[in-house]
Amino acid sequence: MTTLTKARFPLLALLLALVLLPRPAAAHPHVWVTMKTELVYGADGQLAALKQAWTFDDAFTAFALQGMEKQKDGSYGDDVLKPLAEVNITSLKEYEYFVRGKTATAKLAFKDPTDYYLTYENEALTLHFTLPLAKPAPAKGSLTVEIYDPTAFVSFSFAEKDPVKMVAAPAGCSQQVVSPEPPASSTLSEAFFSNLTSASTYGAQFADKITVKCP
Template sequence: MMAKRILAAALASLGVAGAAQAHPHVYVTARSELVFGLDGRMKAVRHAWTFDDMFSSMAVQGLDANGDGKYSREELAPLAETNVTSLDEYKFFTFGKAGDKRVSFAQPVDYWAESGADGRVTLHFTLPVKDAAPEKGQPFRVEVYDPSYFVAFEFAKDNPAKLDQAPANCGVALERPPAPDAGQQQKLSESYFSGLSPGANFGAQFSNTLLVTCK
């Protein structure tokens, strides 16, 4: 499962620091597309998440089936499968809202993984809207974050978000989270997070928010 691979990468990065190491443990550079249907309503979110060097090197261990030192899409297929399967319990770190209604998403489709020239793994997947799709022209938001802050998301500097097949008068803006200040960073230890109550949703304060508006 992805959780096990994340844990393995985290343990490797902790080294002798052990429980004193602060969150987060895994870093993701993200790009997202909000896909619209012919009716002008959002029908899916298409993600591309590139993992940090440490996690990537741990995740691909044992997957080079032909031993050529490269990782094809076919060789990384089991990794993509286990990743999207285990992300279900975390709601795929993707939270939509239109007005006072929560937008829910179905199981991922069109998922695959690739290893770039720098060795970093990128997971691609599409989340179809399951329920409460925003009405045409209605403003809405899609937030990407890990409630536990074990995984930290940062959207890419170039082309971080875009709309696909949206009505001509619609646009998307990215609201980036503030970086943890010195006081926050000092308290983000393992002991601090182990003391949080279930459902504390600590990571929401570091949410990346895609804001869609139509004129």
């Protein structure tokens, strides 16, 4: 992994410290994440937080855990998983945790994540975290949550089973998951992708969306 890559993708650089990740020319994305999301409503009926569970692909998991000591039962202890979870959350801040949200009239602002941790099951790492809203959003009307990497380095897709749940939502609320068409093989150069930043809009076209409507 080059110095430029480390600067551009701090999450990956830190998580894969001392690991050389092969990167074929013009091959994007490089990491795949299967996700589940919970929309958590407060007692006042307003949207209060998003709970995320992101399962990384097996290749990324293997790189991230290379050289880490397993326990006798084949799992990894807190001495391994806690520091990795901290690195993930700290590094994701620059990218706004890959989550964007809006109502019909305003963007949703989020606080820093809480209750974050990593689990290891079926040879895959899953990052769990809660994103509290800075200001709870009224349920009435519609809102949209988009999840994507603006640089297209990470590809997100919802789990086939129970991808989104609404917790304590007001009666009559409904949600729908909208997934983009898989990106075609890119003919763009590696230099193009290396110049993308957290402020880029390129990855928005690949956003997975949750739309919520409440009466």
